[in-house]
Amino acid sequence: MSHDHVVAGIAAALRAGALTSDAVALEARRAAEREGPGEAGPDTALGRIGSPVISLTERRLAALPPDSRPLPSVAAYDQLLRHTRPSAGRPTS
Known part of the structure; x- marks a missing residue:
């Protein structure tokens, strides 16, 4: 595999958020296939031509329906903050 294909593979994997070898x-092989015989050029080798890599997380999040649940309330915990601390002169036990 040529250096340009490996660099293109690293760049495409980083853009997609995939941090595995x-x-x-896979992306280096795709860059090599896109280049074809006799077509050497930096645009092709760096993965600028062809289909973009789509993040699996972005794809999954796009398919989710919107969340219509109300935000959680912390009003019940406010009562815990209203208690006063004992004075320094009084023993706590």
Whole structure:
């Protein structure tokens, strides 16, 4: 595998948020396939031509319905803050 293909694979994997060697190898192979025989150029080798890599997390989040639940309330915990501390002169036991 050429240096340019490996660099393109690393760049594509980082853009997608995939930090594994498998992702780099896959993207490097894709860059090599896109280049084809006799087509050497920096644009092709760096992965600027072809389909973009889509993050799996972004894809999953896009398919989720909007969350319509109300935000949680912490009003019940406010009563715990109203207690006063004992004075310094009084023993606590």
